[in-house]
Amino acid sequence: MDKLKRVLSGKDAEEPGVLAEVADASSLSWSTRVKGFIACFAIGVLCSILGTCLLWLPRRGTVLFAVFYTLGNISSLGSTIFLMGPMRQLKRMFEPTRLIATIVMLLCLILTLCSAFWWHNKGLALIFCVxxxxxxxxxxxxYIPFARDAVKKCFTACLT
Structure with missing residues (x-):
């Protein structure tokens, strides 16, 4: 468990110094981080489920769906900040291996909200949610080693 804590907090390769001691003294405890992660992730899942339920409302249902679904995804994504910290999360998001995935994901989040609020296009909002x-x-x-390769091989096998 200590190894997991060190890896997720980014202290695995660092030598402890004065700055590391100050950061440890002023940061959240591991149990508080885990509780924050669970709470933020649960809020994200609840918002996504609520958004899916609101999709079936006769008026403005698609807009509410797009907003709640997007807020749920943002909350779920933000929950990992509790485990890694905000700066490490941002650095890992924009690493070369996941740069394109991050850009597409953030672009889809923004386009979903734009299609719901400014363009008032329900079809586009649903497409961007998908x-x-x-x-x-x-x-x-x-974030899972070799998971992308496994998914690619699975789709290749299904298509051939």
């Missing part, structure tokens, strides 16, 4: 789902899934599996 793209948002796939972009977030592709981004998420980039």
């Amino acid at each position: 793209l948002q789902f796939f972009a977030l899934a592709w981004y998420s599996i980039s």
Whole structure:
């Protein structure tokens, strides 16, 4: 468990110094980080489920769906900040291996909200929500070693 804590907090390769001691003294405890992660992730899942339920409302249902679904994905994505910290999360998001996935995911989040609020196009909002789902899934599996290769092989096998 200590190894997992060191890897997720980014202290695995660092030598402890004065700055590391100050950061440890002023940062959240591991149990608080885990609780924050669980709470933020649960809020994200609840928002996504609520958005899916609101999709079936006769008026403005698609807009509410797009907003709640996007807020749920943002909250779920932000939950990992509790485990890694904000700067490490941003650095890992924009690493070369997941740069394209991050850009597509953020672009889909923004386009979903734009299509719901400014363009008032329900069809586009739904399309961007679907793209948002796939972009977030592709981004998420980039953290699992060899998961992208396995998914590619699975789709290749299904298509041939």
